[in-house]
Structures are given as C-alpha cells and as structure tokens.
Amino acid sequence: MINLTINGQKVQAEPGSTLLQAAASIGVKIPTLCHHEALEPAGICRLCTVELFDGRRKRFVTSCNHPVREGVEVWTHSEAVLKHRKMLVELILSRCPENAFVRDLAAQYGLERPRFQCDQDNCLLCGLCCRVCELMGPRAITFAGRGTEIEVTTPFHCVSDDCLACGACAAVCPTGNIVMEDAGDEIVMKIGGKETRRAPKQKCAECGRLFAPSVFLADVGRRLPGAVQPAEDAPKICPDCARQVFARKMAMGQD
Structure with missing residues (x-):
C-alpha cells in the first residue's frame, strides 16, 4: 500500500490508483468535469487540480490522472486551489453562461456572471x-x-x-x-x-x-x-x- 497525506489525514492507497481515487476513499469530493469511471483519465478540464508537496516543492497537479506517491502531501481545498478552481469555473461560465449545469456549478463558487467576454456555446469542451x-x-x-x-x-x-x-x-x-x-x-x-x-x-x-x-x-x-x-x-x-x-x-x- 502507498502511504500519503490528504488534507492532514493519513491515507493508504492501492499502488497505481490516482489522487482522485485516494481522496474519494476518505470521503473527500474533488470536482471534475472531464472524468468518468468508464474512461481513462485525461486531465482536460483541470477542475480536479489539487496542491501537492513531494518533499521538495509545492505544485498543482490534476488529481484524476496523477498517481499516488509514497509520502506526498495533498491539499484538495486550500486557498490556492480554490482560487485556481474558481478562475476555471468563471472561464467555463463565460463560455456557457445560459447553461443550467454550468450556472449551478458557478453558484457553488459564488459566481453569478463572468468578468470575461467570449463566444458563447453550450459545449464545455470536456472531451x-x-x-x-x-x-x-x-x-x-x-x-x-x-x-x-x-x-x-x-x-x-x-x-x-x-x-x-x-x-x-x-x-x-x-x-x-x-x-x-x-x-x-x-x-x-x-x-x-x-x-x-x-x-x-x-x-x-x-x-x-x-x-x-x-x-x-x-x-x-x-x-x-x-x-x-x-x-x-x-x-x-x-x-x-x-x-x-x-x-x-x-x-x-x-x-
């Protein structure tokens, strides 16, 4: 088993599993758009980004396709992560401002209307x-x-x-x-x-x-x-x- 820490909690995960799966095993929900259990992870939407410390430096990684590593520390809802995630949701909202699914997602981050202007569509390009x-x-x-x-x-x-x-x-x-x-x-x-x-x-x-x-x-x-x-x-x-x-x-x- 692989030992790591998620939001200060010690976690054991199967070798080859992802950070997203490890977080889910302890009840931590990380938002995703392009992830589906029937498909190989792709990391396209970046919404599942988390903060990871590998003993040398902190960095952002996509949790859906990043494998668990021995001894790493992960934060799924740190201030930096939430700021990054909110920006991504705002960009999605600027593309699909009238879509009910996107508006519900934006509401979770306190967004009513985007600051950006772009061609509107009903497709998230999640793939x-x-x-x-x-x-x-x-x-x-x-x-x-x-x-x-x-x-x-x-x-x-x-x-x-x-x-x-x-x-x-x-x-x-x-x-x-x-x-x-x-x-x-x-x-x-x-x-x-x-x-x-x-x-x-x-x-x-x-x-x-x-x-x-x-x-x-x-x-x-x-x-x-x-x-x-x-x-x-x-x-x-x-x-x-x-x-x-x-x-x-x-x-x-x-x-």
Whole structure:
C-alpha cells in the first residue's frame, strides 16, 4: 500500500490508483468535469487540480490522472486551489453562461456572471463525448479547429455514417449539448442542435415493436463471441421480449 497525506489525514492507497481515487476513499469530493469511471483519465478540464508537496516543492497537479506517491502531501481545498478552481469555473461560465449545469456549478463558487467576454456555446469542451465514442469504436466525433474556434463535431461537419446512434455521447455530455432524439421509426443524433446522424430502428421479431437503431445492433452482433456476420448475429428481439423468452426457457427447464 502507498502511504500519503490528504488534507492532514493519513491515507493508504492501492499502488497505481490516482489522487482522485485516494481522496474519494476518505470521503473527500474533488470536482471534475472531464472524468468518468468508464474512461481513462485525461486531465482536460483541470477542475480536479489539487496542491501537492513531494518533499521538495509545492505544485498543482490534476488529481484524476496523477498517481499516488509514497509520502506526498495533498491539499484538495486550500486557498490556492480554490482560487485556481474558481478562475476555471468563471472561464467555463463565460463560455456557457445560459447553461443550467454550468450556472449551478458557478453558484457553488459564488459566481453569478463572468468578468470575461467570449463566444458563447453550450459545449464545455470536456472531451467526454469524443473519448466515449472512441471507446465504443466508431470515432464518429472529435475535436476540430484551433484556439477559440475549437469545437466537437463530425468529420468535415457532415452527417456521419460511422455513428452507431448508440447514445453514449449524449449520456456522458454534462450540458445537454449532444442529444439523442426518438423520431418514430428513427433515432436522430444532434450536436449543438445540428443533426449528425439519422438511423432507422430495428423491428422486434417477437412483438414487432421498433426498439433500437439497427446499425447499433449490428455492431453489438459483431462483438458477440463467435459472431461471423454482424447483420445475421445482431439481436433481433427487444429487451422486454428477451426477458420473456428467457423466463419461458427457465420455466421449461424447471419443469
């Protein structure tokens, strides 16, 4: 075990774990925006920054991707850390001043309106959507542009045929900038209000109900053990019918 000190409290942490995880193990909550347990830490938003003393000097580090080290001292809410964190939140507020999530975050630091002026958007540039899309496989969305022009979008700003319409990006987006809409017999994905994918739904072979994007189900079929033909191996029945089929099979087995 690794021994360190967090806010004056002695802590033992597993080798390879992060400062964020070590703090959470003693009930210390460090705010994050770009962190998600399903994804590798990236340290993009910098909101999880803490102050660390390694025996030689104090410095700021991002706790989500900084590994625990023997004997270090960490302060998660020192005056210097809070000043740094408040500045980051103010910059985020200047970018997304009308977003409810951002306004709630800003209120925690006593911020009502930012001192800075910039182009307003509903995207924090946290990168969660891009990273989860990469995890799912298609890499259908990514960062594009530079400086103040950077944004999350599809290649060439076009409707992306690579998108699985799985909704993972919408699920992790903290501001609602990415949405997954049910359009009857289709699923529509939108980024910043712009349509990026329109995918037909699969009809359940049991009940006939449309239940999920067929392109996503084909990808699921491709990932199943022993799958050969994605279209043929894709799930053909909805979750409700699948549970009923499973229950019938269990009942027959018990009889």
